[in-house]
Amino acid sequence: MAVLPTVPPEAPRPAPGVHLRRLWSVRPASDREAGDAIVANFILHWFPARSLKESMEWRYSLWLGTISTALLALLVASGIPLLFLHIPSVERAYGSVKDIENVVTFGSWIRAVHRLGAHLMVAVVFLHLARVFLTGAYKNGVGRGQNREWNWVIGVVMFLLTLFLSFTGYLLPWDQLAYWAVTVGTNIASAVPLVGAQMRELLLGGRAIDQPTLTRFHVLHVIVLPGVLGVLFAYHMWRIRKDGGLARADHATRLPAPAEVPAERTRTKTYSLLGVARGQGPLIRASSVERPETTVSSVPDLTRRVALVMLGTVAVISILAVFVPSPLEEPANALVTPNPAKAPWYFLWLQEIVTDTTIRIGSFTVNGALVGGVILPGLLVALLVVWPWLDRSPAAAAGRWFPRSRRTQNAVFLVIVAIVILLTIVGTFSRGPYWHLYWPWQAWPEMPTRF
């Protein structure tokens, strides 16, 4: 009987695609380890293995998208305890918010975090949209198979969702602001021709504002809208990879390479370091992008910055929330409309235009609710959505602040933004009782608050 030689047992090798390290290394020892950290990690694989230095510049993107993400995460986190504490019933909602404010330990702080986060998110998401517009980042650059227009459209939808989330959120305390905001908001919906009345009934769950209304807005606020926003957010991130990174990457390909590039570096590949290309061609076959000097490992250079921005956002909100109290108006009272009844700041420009746009031609009248509440904002949104297809500027304008070739459209965009800001300021500071104009230094007349 032959005796087989004893073989020392081999250490088991990991299966292909399996990575042994449980958590990524904050300080990877090698490029391989840095790349592994991206591929092996559920969250990090949003990111490319290597990132372009220029795309990470603070002054290019201002990191507004990352701040928005941090705010969304913070809103979900602070929303969960509020969800346990808030009672979505017309009899008890106001009392439960009052309890959160005055009785629950840390309640007022959590509510302030949630409220400030929401206000800031509206502002930051809008600024992010403005940044993308002004830098022409919705434009396709040199890569094949890019569809940045669609990511812009997704972004516009996410901005609208952010606004609708705020709208549904401030109804939940069921105070006077809530009640009259639903009244005005749903009446704007009913100004839509043909289907308006049915839309209002669907939103309210009846013909008057009551328990079904609160239930519907509550469900929209805590499940439907965050769910849709979450899915779109994931898609938004994925599309950035599919489109070859930020538009800044396309801009970078046009810069002269800092040094002579060895020939083999420019050969075509099906994979770019910056993204996965559609089709067979290279995504970006530019030497200046793929040179090791222009890119860094995403771990830790990109992840460190993302972590810094997120920490910074959370810190700012957490500290602000200690000092800025959240208002709670009187309980909802169907019998008395507050005077003046103001929308929150991000809707005040709309309140201004529904005031000013009732058109009279002879005996024929068009309600300002239709013109200012439906047609004008609808037109603005439609313009935003189709703009990438109307923009005829060269691809070279993508990924740069204020390029000459996009001077006119950037100017028009800024003028529209300035008008909206101006109307917001007028609505905030100059509108008094009965929506009359008052200078900020003028005293408002004494008004009876009750009959």
Add this chain to the structure above:
Amino acid sequence: MTSDRREFLKKLGIGVGLASVAGQGLASLRSLVPNVSYDAPTVVKLGIPAEFPEGMKFLPEQRLFVFREGNVFHAISAVCTHLGCTVRAEALSSPVMKKVGGAELRLTHRFLCPCHGSQYTGDGQNVAGPAPRPLEWWALSVAPDDGQLVVDLAKPVERSFRLTTA
């Protein structure tokens, strides 16, 4: 033949799948359209006519102004025709006579909306601000059983409407 059947079954599968998703979607959406209204009734008893004060009385529950001049009554809605806020009545320093619907009417108030600044004269005519229409006039009647004043908040009437009680 077999490939035809395969093709047919594939299309059938896709079709059934889409139809079931669409059906579920429509059913879910339709379930949210209320079939029963638990809203307050639109025909409301307001009280004995003789107990109404001379001039104007505001009824917040019904969002209604009831006017009395002797034994003549009329009622104007307090719902702004712009976006549905409740207008507020402001007494005029001196009453104004105005021909409303063929008859002289003594206007003692005007109406102002706190939401977007619409203004109405005492007969509900819109005169300033974004309001597109005059305030509604609602039908008044006397209940046959107990003689109370009754308003129908779903029945608009001409501005010539006056209810004269016995």
